[in-house]
Amino acid sequence: MLVQSFGIGVRQLREAQGWSQERLAENSNLNRSYVGEIERGRAIASLLTVEKLAAALQLTPSALLTRGEAISQLQPPPGGKLMAIAC
Template identity: 45%
Template sequence: MDTRQIIGWNLRRLRVAKGISQERLALEASIDRAYVGRVERGEENVTVATLDALASVLSAKVAELFVEPAKNAKPTPPLRAGRKPKLEG
């Protein structure tokens, strides 16, 4: 796995663990949603500033994006499709 793929793997893992969609992550990090998808697929060379913005939204350290997954690690499943139900107030 190259560095771009490792960053993408960890970005998706952290994002899904927080229950945040790509769209919400992009909005809160002030970047394009399609760009987030390309980063998660390991298709982009990400700047340090972008990594910092993404990590900040995920309440993570930038270093967490560089942790190589275990050899037997399974890909993170996607979030459930659709909108979350509105909470009754």
């Protein structure tokens, strides 16, 4: 779950900058397709990759990871369903 949430956070931050995946890849010295895989939660970023992405986005690695963790806490558990509670 954290892998997908981390990718969502990276995509949100990239889009907030108005950047394409290509631009983020160039600024972080990564391959564009790899950035896409991270954003889709299909690749697990190494610590070095987290560091590169964070630097490109002008964040600390811990801030980038914390964002992914916060998004993860907002997501329903795998197989779980969202339910509304009426008061």
